[in-house]
Amino acid sequence: MYFDPAENFIHPPFAIYNWMIVAGFFTAVVLVVSLLTLLVSKGASGFGVFFTELIGMLKDVFSLSPRRIWALTRLTFMEAYRRKALAVFVVFGLLFMFAGWFMGDSKEIQPDQVKVYISFVLTAVSWLTLPVVLILACFGIPEDIRLRSIHTVVTKPARRIEIVLGRMIGVSMIGWLVLSVMSVVGYLWIVRQIPQASQELLKCRVPVHGLVSFKDREGTYGKEGINVGDIWAFRSYIEGATKSRAEWRFFNVDETMLDSEGNLRLENSFSAFRSYKGDMTRPLFYDIKLFNIENPEISYTTQPQPVNEFRSKQDIIPRKVTVDDVQYDILNDLTTKGSDKIPKGILGIEVACIDRDQYIGMARSDLFIRMPDRPFWVGYWKAIFGTALTVLLVSMIGVAASTMVKAPIAAVLTAVMYILSGKNPHQFMDQLVAGQVQGGGVLESVYRLVMHLGPSTELPANPAFTVVQIFDSILMNFLWLCKQVIPRSQYFNMSEYVANGFDVPWAYSLIPSLLVTSAFIIPCVMMGYFALRTRELESK
Amino acid sequence: MNNMTSQQRKLVYLIGIIVLLIPIIWLSLPSDGKNKPGGVLSQLRSQYELGESDLGDVDASSAAMNLVLLGMRGVAVNMLWMDLDLQKDMKRWAEMQATTESIVRLQPHYEKVWDFNGWNLAYNTSAEWDAVPDRYYWVKQGAKFLKRGVERNKRSTELLYRTGKVIEHKIGYADESIDYRRYFLSDPDPAFNKGPDPTINPEGKDNFLVGKEWFDLACESELTRPQHILDRSLFRATPARCQFDYAQSLQKDGKFGEETRAAWEQARKDWTEVYGREIYHAQIGAEESDIRLEMTEDEIKQVAGNPDDELRVRRAVDAYQKMTNYRYWRTRAFAEAEQDTAEAHRSIFEAKQAYKAQEFDNARKAALSGMEGFDKLLKRPEYAILAEEELLCEECLLGWKIWDDIYKVAGEKIPDEFPLKWLLELKQGNEQLMASVNKQFRRLFQDNR
Numbered sequence: 004m005y006f007d008p009a010e011n012f013i014h015p016p017f018a019i020y021n022w023m024i025v026a027g028f029f030t031a032v033v034l035v036v037s038l039l040t041l042l043v044s045k046g047a048s049g050f051g052v053f054f055t056e057l058i059g060m061l062k063d064v065f066s067l068s069p070r071r072i073w074a075l076t077r078l079t080f081m082e083a084y085r086r087k088a089l090a091v092f093v094v095f096g097l098l099f100m101f102a103g104w105f106m107g108d109s110k111e112i113q114p115d116q117v118k119v120y121i122s123f124v125l126t127a128v129s130w131l132t133l134p135v136v137l138i139l140a141c142f143g144i145p146e147d148i149r150l151r152s153i154h155t156v157v158t159k160p161a162r163r164i165e166i167v168l169g170r171m172i173g174v175s176m177i178g179w180l181v182l183s184v185m186s187v188v189g190y191l192w193i194v195r196q197i198p199q200a201s202q203e204l205l206k207c208r209v210p211v212h213g214l215v216s217f218k219d220r221e222g223t224y225g226k227e228g229i230n231v232g233d234i235w236a237f238r239s240y241i242e243g244a245t246k247s248r249a250e251w252r253f254f255n256v257d258e259t260m261l262d263s264e265g266n267l268r269l270e271n272s273f274s275a276f277r278s279y280k281g282d283m284t285r286p287l288f289y290d291i292k293l294f295n296i297e298n299p300e301i302s303y304t305t306q307p308q309p310v311n312e313f314r315s316k317q318d319i320i321p322r323k324v325t326v327d328d329v330q331y332d333i334l335n336d337l338t339t340k341g342s343d344k345i346p347k348g349i350l351g352i353e354v355a356c357i358d359r360d361q362y363i364g365m366a367r368s369d370l371f372i373r374m375p376d377r378p379f380w381v382g383y384w385k386a387i388f389g390t391a392l393t394v395l396l397v398s399m400i401g402v403a404a405s406t407m408v409k410a411p412i413a414a415v416l417t418a419v420m421y422i423l424s425g426k427n428p429h430q431f432m433d434q435l436v437a438g439q440v441q442g443g444g445v446l447e448s449v450y451r452l453v454m455h456l457g458p459s460t461e462l463p464a465n466p467a468f469t470v471v472q473i474f475d476s477i478l479m480n481f482l483w484l485c486k487q488v489i490p491r492s493q494y495f496n497m498s499e500y501v502a503n504g505f506d507v508p509w510a511y512s513l514i515p516s517l518l519v520t521s522a523f524i525i526p527c528v529m530m531g532y533f534a535l536r537t538r539e540l541e542s543k
Numbered sequence: 544m545n546n547m548t549s550q551q552r553k554l555v556y557l558i559g560i561i562v563l564l565i566p567i568i569w570l571s572l573p574s575d576g577k578n579k580p581g582g583v584l585s586q587l588r589s590q591y592e593l594g595e596s597d598l599g600d601v602d603a604s605s606a607a608m609n610l611v612l613l614g615m616r617g618v619a620v621n622m623l624w625m626d627l628d629l630q631k632d633m634k635r636w637a638e639m640q641a642t643t644e645s646i647v648r649l650q651p652h653y654e655k656v657w658d659f660n661g662w663n664l665a666y667n668t669s670a671e672w673d674a675v676p677d678r679y680y681w682v683k684q685g686a687k688f689l690k691r692g693v694e695r696n697k698r699s700t701e702l703l704y705r706t707g708k709v710i711e712h713k714i715g716y717a718d719e720s721i722d723y724r725r726y727f728l729s730d731p732d733p734a735f736n737k738g739p740d741p742t743i744n745p746e747g748k749d750n751f752l753v754g755k756e757w758f759d760l761a762c763e764s765e766l767t768r769p770q771h772i773l774d775r776s777l778f779r780a781t782p783a784r785c786q787f788d789y790a791q792s793l794q795k796d797g798k799f800g801e802e803t804r805a806a807w808e809q810a811r812k813d814w815t816e817v818y819g820r821e822i823y824h825a826q827i828g829a830e831e832s833d834i835r836l837e838m839t840e841d842e843i844k845q846v847a848g849n850p851d852d853e854l855r856v857r858r859a860v861d862a863y864q865k866m867t868n869y870r871y872w873r874t875r876a877f878a879e880a881e882q883d884t885a886e887a888h889r890s891i892f893e894a895k896q897a898y899k900a901q902e903f904d905n906a907r908k909a910a911l912s913g914m915e916g917f918d919k920l921l922k923r924p925e926y927a928i929l930a931e932e933e934l935l936c937e938e939c940l941l942g943w944k945i946w947d948d949i950y951k952v953a954g955e956k957i958p959d960e961f962p963l964k965w966l967l968e969l970k971q972g973n974e975q976l977m978a979s980v981n982k983q984f985r986r987l988f989q990d991n992r
Contacts, residue, residue, distance in 0.1 A: 005633050115637030122638070234632045274634075275673040283675050283719050312673045313636065 004272075004503050005237060007368045008511040009212065011494050013518055022522045025487045029526065033533065060536065063162045071161045075169020076176065078156075083139050083177045091135050095185055098127055099192055117204045118502045120196050121383075124189035125498035128182060129390045136178040136394050137417055140401025143170055144535070145410035167531035170402045171395075178394035186387045190380065205379035207506040210270070210371035211260060213253035213352070222246035231276045231362055238274055238364035243287070243356035249365050252296065253372060256338050256350040260372050267320040267333055268373040269352070274364035275310045281361075286310055288357040291318055295337045296351040303331060307357050317373065377506050382497075385507035389497035392520045396490060397421060399527040406534035424492040436483045444475025488526075490519050612649070620649050636668060640684070647692075654699050657692030661685045665709045675722045676731040682713050682723065686743045700770040703761035704781070710743065711754025711785055715792065724750055724792065751792060755785035776836075776867050779821055783813035787872060790879065791934075797896070799889040804880065811876035819869070825859035828852050834859050836869050871932045878926050887916025891942040899987050903949045910946035911962070914939065918962035930966060933976050939963055940970065940980045948984070 034057075041049030144166070147153035156166060197205060217228040220242050228239030228249065241247040262268055275287045286309035294302035303324040308316070322333050331337060333350070341347030354370065356363040400420055404413035422428070434440045442448050442458035450471065451458065462468050494515035497507040507513060547555070574581030574589065587593075612619055623646045630639040643660045650656045665685020669678040689706040696702055714723040727750045730740045739747045758781040761770070770778060790806035819837025827834075832846050838860055847853035864870055878884050890913030897906035917939045921930050929935050943963055950957045970976055 005635060115640075118637050119641045235634070237633070277673070280718055283678075284722065286674060310673060312677070313634065 004368050004499070004505065006499065007237075007366060008500075008508055009367065011511045011515055013494075013515040015514070015518060018518055018522075021487075025484075026522075026526055028484075029488075030529075037537075056536075060164075060532070063164045063532070063536075066162070067165060067168070071165045072169050072172065075156070075161060075166055076173040079139075079143060079170050079173025080176055082143065083174070086139075088135055088139055088177055089181065091131055091181060092184065095127070095131050095188070098131075099188065117197060117201070118504075120193050121502040122498055124193055125386055125390070125501065128185045128189050128387070129393065129498075131185065132178055132182045132390065132394060133397055133421070135181060136174055136397050137401055137414060137421075139177060140170070140174045140398045141405045141413040141417055142410040143174065144402065144405045145413070148538075163535045164528065164532040167402060167406065167528055167535060171399050171528070171531075174398040174402065175395045178398060179391055182387065182391055182394060186384075190383055193383075204504075206504050207377040207379055207382040207501070208270070208504055209374040209377060209506045210368075211253065211374060212368055212371050213251040213350075215249055215251050215365075215367040215370075217241065218246060218248040218250065220245035220247045222248075224250075228364075229362060231364065233364075238366045238369065240274075240276055240362040240364040241354070241356050243361040243363070244359035247356070249354045249370075251352040251354075251367075251370055253350045253352065254346070255348045256334065256372070257348055258334060260374060261322060261334075262375065265322045267322065269318045269320060269370060270315050270373040271318070271354075271365070271370045272315050273310050273312070273354075273369055275312045276362040276364055278360050278362065281358075287361050287363060289363050290355055290357060291320075292353040292355070293320065293324075293333060293337050294351045294353065295339065296349055297339050297342070297345060299351070301331065301336055302326070303333075303337065310363060379501075382501040382506045385513060386497040386501045389495045389507070389512065389516055392516050393492065393495045396495075396520050396523055399523055403527040403531040403534070406531040406538065420489055421492065424490045426491075426493040429486070429489070429491055429493070432482060432486045432489075436479055436486065438479075443472070445478055446471045446475050490523065491515075494519055616649055620646060623649070631663070631667070634671060636671075636681075639668070640664070643688070647695075651695050654692070654696055654702055657689060657696065657702055658705050661689035661692060661705060661709065664688055665713050669713075675719050676726070678719060679723055679726045679731065682709065682717075683740060683743060685709050685713070690743065698764075698768055700761055700764040700768045701772055703757055703764055704770060704772060704778070707754045707757030707761060707781065707785075710750050710757060711788065714750040715754070715788060727753075749789055749792070751785050751789035755782045755789070758782040758785055774866065776821075776823055776863050780818055780867050783810065783818040784872075786810040786813045787876070794888045794892070797889075797892050799885050799892070804885065807876060807879040811873075811880065814869075814872055814876055819873075823863060825856075825863075827855045827859065832856070834863070836860065836863055836867065837873075868932070871928055874926055874928050875932070875935065878920060878929060881920075883916055884920055887913050887920060888938070889913075890916060891938055894942055894945050895987060898945050898949075903952070907946055907949045910942045910949075913942040914946060914962040917942070918966075921963075921966065930969070933973075933979070936966065936970055936976060937980055937983065939966055940976070941983050943967055944980055944984045945987075 037056075038049070038053050041053050043049075045052060144153070147156070153166075157163065161169075193205070194202075217225050217239055218241075219225055219228075228241050228247065230236055231240045239249070241249050260267065269291065273289060277287070288307040288309055290305050290307050292302050292304040303320075303326050305318055305320065308318060310316075320333065324331050324333065337350055339345050339347055339349040352370065354363070354365065397417060401413060401417040404416045407413070408416065423432075431440075435444075442451055443462075447462070447468075450456075450462075451460070456462075494512055497512050497516075500507045500512065568582075570582045571584045572582030574585045580586050580589070623642055627639060627642045627646065630636075630642060643664070647656055647660070662685065665682045669681035669685070672678050672681060686706060686709045689702060689709060692702045693699065693706055710727075714720065714727055717723055727744055728739055728747060729737050732740070735741075739745075744750075744753055762779050762782060765775070765778060772778065786806065787810045790803060790810050793803040793806055815837050820835055822833045822835060824831050825834045826832075827847065828851070834846060834856060835842070838846075838856075843853060843856050843860075847856045890909045894906045894910035894913055897903075897909055917935075920926055921939075940963075943961075946961070947957060
């Protein structure tokens with residue numbers, strides 16, 4: 004895999020705490036701004052209006068009627084159907100009818116081609132569904148206001164918060180309907196495209212990852228190994244025939260991690276780097292040492308194994324191993340027994356490169372304990388579930404935005420939010436906020452551009468530039484705030500796991516995406532409700 | 544405002560549409576393929592060979608993609624190229640290949656796209672893999688990709704050349720060429736049942752001979768469609784040079800019989816009778832005249848017309864011959880046809896094999912025999928020119944290196960006089976040549992590991 008799943012780990016208590024701070028802050032800002040506006044426009048009586056409205060809103064919130072919400076959901080659903088939202092199936096049909104033409108010859112199916120098929124289906128399904136949802140979510144309420152058909156709803160006992168909720172659920176349901184039909188067809192398409200003889204390539208491996216650290220050629224610990232000059236520094240390299248090692252620690256190792264025959268299955272995808280070519284017909288070799296971290300003398304080292312670059316390779320270690328006529332049990336002798344300092348069940352694994360002056364590269368996720376596989380459909384439907392959550396998120400943001408601004412602006416706003424939710428934009432914003440981007444903030448960058456100054460040129464220290472930097476830092480803090488309300492879609496993209504033959508992990512993908520989606524429910528509903536309640540519906 | 548009703552306005556629009564359609568239909572009338580040339584657009588398309596089918600095989604999916612994207616093709620292509628670059632950096636080869644496929648569907652007639660991606664697969668991607676069969680797979684992918692490029696762009700001389708180059712140069716001269724050349728005849732992929740991959744080698748020939756066929760096609764195409772890769776004289780030498788490569792590779796493989804002799808004889812014919820008789824244009828006096836690399840005295844006089852121009856013709860021919868190293872290869876072809884030369888090659892080959900097998904006495908004897916053979920050959924005035932070229936000198940000096948090393952290992956005194964001593968003294972200052980000899984010598988050790 005070309006990424007470390009642990010990057011996506013969210014600590015739920017910390018996430019909830021963070022959410023409460025941001026949501027609380029925004030609520031406070033909205034309330035203060037509303038109060039000030041009323042005070043300015045209505046004078047002292049503004050206080051009364053403010054509290055009456057606030058109490059009215061709270062009443063609405065606590066007197067929601069599922070029946071009315073369901074009626075509005077059905078209305079949204081029927082409206083979308085009449086607007087021919089399901090015409091997207093025509094595009095989908097065309098795409099899948101001819102996709103086979105673009106995807107190569109299925110007679111020569113390779114493991115890598117399976118990856119392309121799965122990626123294609125999951126990407127196509129999500130790219131076709133999301134625009135439909137975005138348009139329906141952003142244009143529904145503004146169209147109702149424009150055509151004044153909203154009056155037929157608001158004059159009924161339905162509350163405005165129920166309109167917002169009904170819209171959100173209705174749009175999401177249309178999205179889920181489209182998604183589920185496409186997913187079933189997509190699943191059948193994948194299975195049909197892969198010849199019967201290659202069906203075993205459709206699998207869901209279940210990995211257990213450990214923590215890795217590296218030792219340099221003198222045997223000193225460090226976070227990373229050697230950089231051999233790759234542009235993509237995902238993997239670190241260890242030098243052959245030296246004390247350089249990659250050391251993993253696997254936690255909670257017990258019998259559930261053994262296969263049905265009682266073996267420990269270690270799978271790796273190491274990379275090879277030669278500082279000289281040498282005998283090219285001879286692969287580079289590595290060995291694996293399993294050891295007890297409480298007593299490193301108790302260890303077992305495998306025979307040298309050839310590196311199988313860009314592919315997975317399994318090393319099957321029997322539970323009982325013999326070293327110098329002494330038999331060890333992996334679970335009883337090589338894992339920790341547990342003490343005050345070291346928890347129970349930790350297994351140490353050390354990887355060494357055998358060949359002198361040659362290097363083997365690895366990242367944390369390149370070595371894992373392989374648990375029994377799950378059927379392909381398990382991972383596939385988890386990935387679809389991730390897309391379903393994205394549909395819900397987009398519909399919530401879209402509906403909330405459409406209550407505040409006109410439909411096209413709401414569509415652009417939602418689309419921009421979605422684009423900015425990617426991994427790279429978030430990384431860039433993180434760097435900006437942390438001051439890691441050379442060239443400074445907005446004003447400083449403008450100054451540098453105009454004056455043709457490079458990003459590394461020192462600026463003169465004078466009061467004007469101090470003001471510029473203070474202004475920039477205020478904007479950066481505002482950016483930090485904005486960044487908190489832009490979702491992180493990297494959690495939702497589960498297709499990479501499935502395409503690479505892995506199950507979608509709960510801890511690194513499903514739980515984070517569920518948390519992110521949940522985090523947006525209350526703010527989006529309340530914002531939509533607040534905007535619709537305060538909006539003049541006569542104004543088009 | 545006017546007084547027309549809605550229906551009347553619609554009728555007016557309809558008439559307007561029909562009136563405008565008439566010239567469009569007239570301009571774009573299709574040809575019937577026989578007598579009627581069709582409309583102006585059709586005639587112009589035929590005149591400038593701009594039709595999809597004139598450019599190469601028609602790929603329906605590619606044409607459909609381009610039409611569907613309307614004016615957004617450029618944007619889509621840019622995004623795909625960025626993806627390709629990222630996937631290459633991240634070593635996501637499957638995705639990279641899929642992106643390459645998408646790019647060529649959007650830019651099927653942009654030759655550089657085929658050229659760049661073919662090279663990328665054959666040279667860059669293959670080098671990223673560690674196992675030799677994996678490397679060969681990607682070299683093949685590059686060659687197959689370029690071959691498809693040729694099918695889609697029948698007017699491209701350069702893609703024909705590039706395909707030949709991958710098959711001749713990458714397979715024939717990579718560090719792993721011994722394995723690649725073997726795999727070219729017997730593919731490591733079990734799907735081919737130990738035979739060649741029919742897509743790039745349908746007749747199971749040597750890679751240099753297949754490369755030669757591609758270069759022949761490129762030279763044929765070059766007569767009508769110019770190339771911008773090499774000077775024309777060098778470009779047209781490529782088929783014959785492939786034949787030389789083939790003959791030399793047979794010797795490297797330890798084949799010194801009739802097959803090798805025939806290969807050299809064919810190389811001589813290709814060089815002197817085909818390539819040597821090609822016509823080039825040179826400025827002789829005020830006019831441009833046709834010259835050949837291989838010209839008889841009568842032909843020179845006939846082209847020149849007067850004694851002054853005769854000198855100019857000789858100079859022009861000489862300049863071309865120097866640029867293409869013509870005389871060396873001609874002499875080499877003649878020399879290789881001699882039995883003594885074949886024996887000298889055989890002796891050096893046997894010396895290498897014996898050295899690898901650590902049979903030092905046999906290796907020394909064979910190396911000395913080879914050195915004597917080449918010493919005799921290079922001292923003959925008609926073959927003296929061969930000492931100027933590095934390829935043959937490398938082989939001679941490798942023979943000496945083996946011979947010299949055995950003396951050193953045995954702790955014996957090296958004789959003061961030995962065959963090829965003069966060549967060693969002459970070339971000792973040539974660092975590049977000596978480095979190449981040392982590299983080949985080191986490989987004899989590595990093979991022993």
